[in-house]
Amino acid sequence: MLPLPVEERAAGRRRLAIVPALNEEQTVARVVAEIRTVDPGFVVVVVDDGSSDNTGPVAEQAGALVLRLPFNLGIGGAVQTGYRYAYANGFEIAVQVDGDGQHDPRELPRLLEPLLAGEADVVIGSRFAGAGSYRAPLARRLGIRLFAWLVSLVLRKRITDSSSSFRALNRRALGVFATDYPHGYLETVEATVLASKQGLRLSEVPVVMRQREEGRSALTVPLSLWYAAKVLVALFVSLFRRPVVRLEEEP
Helix, strand or coil, X not given: CCCCCHHHHHCCCCEEEEEEECCCCCCHHHHHHHHHHHCCCEEEEEEECCCCCCHXXXXXXXXXXXXXXXXXXXXXXXXXXXXXXXXXXXXXXXXXXXXXXXXXXXXXXXXXXXXXXXXXXXXXXECCCCCCCCXXXXXXXXXXXXXXXXXXXXXXXXXXXXXXXXXXXXXXXXXXXXXXXXXXXXXXXXXXXXXXXXXXXXEEXXXXXXXXXXXXXXXXXXXXXXXXXXXXXXXXXHCCCCCCCCCCCCC
C-alpha cells in the first residue's frame, strides 16, 4: 500500500509556521500567503522583531497572527519567541520560514516527512544536499562549509548545512528550544550542536532555496569575519554546556 501524502498524515496534528521578520514589509505577505496555499492547516505566526516599517500590519492583513517584540532581540530571540508560543499553545509541529522569501514553502512536505515518519525530532532543509544550485557570495559560502564541517566533526554525523534556518521540529524538540536556544548570530550552528547534545534526532533533507529579492544583507566582509569568530567561540563553549532541559517523552 502506498503511504498517504504528507498533507494527509499531518492533518491530525497541530502545526505552526514561525516567520521571524525584521523590516520585511515587501515580502512577508507573500510568505504568509504561500505557506497557507501549500498547507492551509498551518497556523502562521509572524514574529515582528522590532521592525521600523509596516511588517506587522502587512502580516496581519495577510492573515497571520503577529507577535510584536518591543525592540529588536535578534534572530535567535525572535525564533525562540516563536518556539515558546508553539510549545505553550500545544502545537505538535513547528517549522521556521524566514520572512525574506528565500525559503520556498513548497518544500515544506520534504521537511515534514522525517517528522511524520518518526525518524527525526529536528529536520534541517539543506541548500547543499543535492537539490538546486543555491549560490551565496564566496566568503559566506566558505563560512557555511566551515561551520558544517566543524559541526559534523563534533557530532560525528555528516551535516551539510548547519547554518540553514529552514527547519521543522516536533513537540519533543520544541520542549528543548522553547527553554534553551542560542541568541547569537548564526544561532542555528550552535542550536544544531545543542539539539544533538540533548539527544534529539537530527535529519537533513535537500531543499531548493531562492535568492533574496528585496533588500540586501547588511553584512560586510569584516563584519562577517567578526561574527564567524564569535560563532566559533560559541560553538566551542557549547561543547561544555550542561543540558538544562529534560526531554519530553513522545506519546
